[in-house]
Amino acid sequence: MSQQTTLYDAPGPRARRVTIISSIVVGLLVLVGVYFFVYKPLDARGEFDMDVWAPLIDPSDDDFSALWTRIGDGFKATLIAAVLAVVASLIVGTLLSIARIWLKSASHRKWVGFPAPVAILLRVIMVALDAISRIFVEVFRGLPVVITVVFVWLGLPSLGVELGDLIWYLVLGLVLYNSVVIAEILRSGMEGLPVGQREAAEAVGLSSAQTIRMILLPQAFRIMLPALISQLVVVLKDTSLGFIIGYEEILRITTQVVQILDNQIQMYVVVGTIYILINYGLSKLAGYVQRRLARGSKTRNLPVDAEPPAAIGAGVGGGLA
Amino acid sequence: MGAVIDNFDVFAGGFWLTLQLCILAAIGALVIGAVIAVFRISPVPPLRAIGTGYVTVFRNVPLTIVFFFSAFALPALGSNANFLRIPGLEQIFTRLSIDLPYFRFAIIALSLYTGAFVCEALRAGINAVPTGQAEAARAIGLTFGQNLRFVVLPQAWKAAIVPLGSVIIAMIKNSALAGFFGVVGDLSNSGYALITVRGEPTIPVMIGISIGFLIMTVPLGILLDRIEKRRAVAR
Amino acid sequence: MRTTRIAAAIGALALALTVTACGGDDSEGGSSGNASFAAGSTMEKLNKAQKIRVGTKFDQPGFGLKGLSGKPEGFDVEIAKLVAKALDIPEDKIEYQETPSTVREQVLQQDKVDIVVATYTINDKRKAVIDFAGPYYIAGQSILVKADDASITGPDSFKDGTKKVCSVTNSTPATNIEKYLGDKTKQLVLFDIYQKCVDALKGGQVDAVTTDNVILAGFVATNEGAFKLAGQTFTEEPYGIGLKKGDAAFKTFINDTLEKAFQDGAYKKAWDDTAGKNDTSELKIPTIDRS
Known part of the structure; x- marks a missing residue:
């Protein structure tokens, strides 16, 4: 914020007058534009009529309670899928980040003290595993989530693998992408830590696995917590892809409902608004956690970006929707 | 992999259409994002409010819903997005000029949605410019517009290029949704149709679609990593 | 909106008076109504379990569309209910699963559902991997x-x-x-x-x-x-009930159930209550294909 105000001088009386006038002009222009280009055509089509809005806003309407029950069910399904996907992505992502960090050092290790053939074999295996994990990350980071979800849904059964309910296909599809993103968030968090942390750990005799588990990971989690919360927003939006495979989250239920009530635009306005409220709340939470961390004594000296990290890198990479 | 080789034309055509969509939407998103970013830091409060509102809405709503509104609310407003039939562009991007408006609607949806993220990337870039730069510019009497144009933005672009790249990669992936909103023949949906309508085996076709997307996203990602590393060393 | 639907329903009721009766001979195997089925048959198994898993569409108005109540409604759903009734399974014991066009053969082959009633056009490609009972309706x-x-x-x-x-x-x-x-x-x-x-x-x-x-x-x-x-319809789409391949006894049983429903008016009622509400043309009763 302070940066922005440095772009122009504090307004004097004249500048303030200009600002007020131009504010009013802009405000009026927007209002007039909305009236002529949005309100009038929509009104002409009857989009503001009570018979399309009543089931959504009038509690005395016959369909009101049934409709809101279904909307509630839909958001419940959305949240359940999102939470499952986030928890699973966190677990898988953490393991993956550990594997990546560990493999990176292991692939350079010379395996001194092992007989030569074993040492060479181990070296080759580690290099290969390192390459595989890198390819895995590149591939799933580069694929649209729609594709991974559909791939899992159509592909696994054709290989004879059954996951049961539809939700698991959606969750697995989301996890494939998000675990990779979370792994990268954590990895960059660990690599961004001061080198002294790792060196000190090694000096007191911790193995590299212990160093990761006891020293690096806890700090990376703490720094990256806001980014991880932002990732939840991404996942929540991505569950909307469930509609493609028929998982009954909120958008899927919306497509069913509009075929009965014939009020597409109204339904999507309401559903979109609820989405915005939930996600806006989560973003605020991420910002709050960020500020808490910046103030906390234990983390004060750690590098914390001014913006939640997810706002730039992975979070936006965050995929679909 | 026979299914991919036999239907190579389907994949190639789909790839080309998706690429066209991505190029046009990327241009749109950069323009919208830059305008909104200027709004957000401008001295006029209503413009700032518009900028903030825009970013809040488009960052928090699923792209699916944005696609829905551009494909169904725009026609309700009486627009077929004919303003996108830009002479000159039509020759290269042939889909732009056809009567069916859904390709244009998809460009609008992707541009509007991605624009919010472009704005945030640019803002992060502007924040990265040392305060002294803007202050010095003001001290020598530059106005807000001059300050942005000659001092802040040229430096902000540099800091923003990596995040912007990530945004564009995300957008390329997001374009896979277009096929579900009336754009016929894009990469994901024409491949999907091979499985469901023609009964081609699932796995090879899905791999074919994946390769198409990876061709677009992975090189861009590697390029960004390079730029980022070089930047880190330079610092 | 609502008034049109009522008007359409009245129109459909008027139509109900002009029943065209065709269809096959008396069904001898029609054992519906009592609960004794040949030992080891699918019918016995389902009857004993008191549960039938039905694949249908959840987004097809008139045939299978999830209503505001959260239950699927439509002609396909009614046909599934007829089959369940013949098996002595109460309506609330029917487990509906959504089967979009893409997965219909798959769910049958993998035994995830017992029958698929989902605007399922009978054709040779599909017949190669599953069996069809019916047709119960000819669309175009x-x-x-x-x-x-x-x-x-x-x-x-x-x-x-x-x-x-x-x-x-x-x-x-x-x-x-x-x-x-x-x-x-x-x-x-x-x-x-x-x-x-x-x-x-x-x-x-x-x-x-x-x-x-x-x-x-x-x-x-x-x-x-x-x-x-x-203009006129330009294709013929006979809707059948999808079954797992090779279960001849179950196929015959469903065919018998359908023929019985064609004759006793249950079929006509199912149609008039659902998709028939909006269709002003005469309901033609299809001939069961027993090949």
Whole structure:
């Protein structure tokens, strides 16, 4: 914020007058534009009529309670899928980040003290595993989530693998992408830590696995917590892809409902608004956690970006929707 | 992999259409994002409010819903997005000029949605410019517009290029949704149709679609990593 | 809206008086009503379990659409209820599973459902991997246009490459109409549900919507004179009940159940309560294919 105000001088009386006038002009222009280009055509089509809005806003309407029950069910399904996907992505992502960090050092290790053939074999295996994990990350980071979800849904059964309910296909599809993103968030968090942390750990005799588990990971989690919360927003939006495979989250239920009530635009306005409220709340939470961390004594000296990290890198990479 | 080789034309055509969509939407998103970013830091409060509102809405709503509104609310407003039939562009991007408006609607949806993220990337870039730069510019009497144009933005672009790249990669992936909103023949949906309508085996076709997307996203990602590393060393 | 539906229902009731009776001979194997089935048969197994898993669509108005109550409703659902009744399974013990077009064969082969009733057109390609009982309805693809549009008279009207048509992704009607199009990229639009096609037709983005006539009839009825059907149906789509391949006894049982329902009026009632509400044409009772 302070940066922005440095772009122009504090307004004097004249500048303030200009600002007020131009504010009013802009405000009026927007209002007039909305009236002529949005309100009038929509009104002409009857989009503001009570018979399309009543089931959504009038509690005395016959369909009101049934409709809101279904909307509630839909958001419940959305949240359940999102939470499952986030928890699973966190677990898988953490393991993956550990594997990546560990493999990176292991692939350079010379395996001194092992007989030569074993040492060479181990070296080759580690290099290969390192390459595989890198390819895995590149591939799933580069694929649209729609594709991974559909791939899992159509592909696994054709290989004879059954996951049961539809939700698991959606969750697995989301996890494939998000675990990779979370792994990268954590990895960059660990690599961004001061080198002294790792060196000190090694000096007191911790193995590299212990160093990761006891020293690096806890700090990376703490720094990256806001980014991880932002990732939840991404996942929540991505569950909307469930509609493609028929998982009954909120958008899927919306497509069913509009075929009965014939009020597409109204339904999507309401559903979109609820989405915005939930996600806006989560973003605020991420910002709050960020500020808490910046103030906390234990983390004060750690590098914390001014913006939640997810706002730039992975979070936006965050995929679909 | 026979299914991919036999239907190579389907994949190639789909790839080309998706690429066209991505190029046009990327241009749109950069323009919208830059305008909104200027709004957000401008001295006029209503413009700032518009900028903030825009970013809040488009960052928090699923792209699916944005696609829905551009494909169904725009026609309700009486627009077929004919303003996108830009002479000159039509020759290269042939889909732009056809009567069916859904390709244009998809460009609008992707541009509007991605624009919010472009704005945030640019803002992060502007924040990265040392305060002294803007202050010095003001001290020598530059106005807000001059300050942005000659001092802040040229430096902000540099800091923003990596995040912007990530945004564009995300957008390329997001374009896979277009096929579900009336754009016929894009990469994901024409491949999907091979499985469901023609009964081609699932796995090879899905791999074919994946390769198409990876061709677009992975090189861009590697390029960004390079730029980022070089930047880190330079610092 | 609501008043039109009531009017349509009254129209359908009037139609109910003109029943056309055809169909087969008396069904000797029709053991419905009592609970004794041949030992080891699928019927006995389902009857003992007091549960039947039915695959249907959840987004097809008139046939299988999840209502505001959260339960699927439509003609396909009613047919499934008839089968359940013949097996002495109460309606609330039917487990509905959504089976979009893409997965219908798959769920049968993998034994995830016992029957599929989901606007499932009988054809040879599908017969190679599963069995069909029925048909229980013969639909045909048709074209929906604006009421004042005289320029489209049938699928051939699309050949000159200017008229635009909308259908649903990955559906048989979409594949069928492709043959008639001059330039697919300029003429074809696909969405996930027909409602969106109808919106596009209303807005003028497309000139026509194509799918099976009964579905289109529903839109004609609910839009109060805005639309009409252009020309005759140009395909024949016999809807069958999908079964796991090789279960001849179960197939015969369902065929018998259908024939009985054709005769005792249960079939007609199922139709009139659901998809028939919007269809002004006479309900033709199909002939069961026992081959």
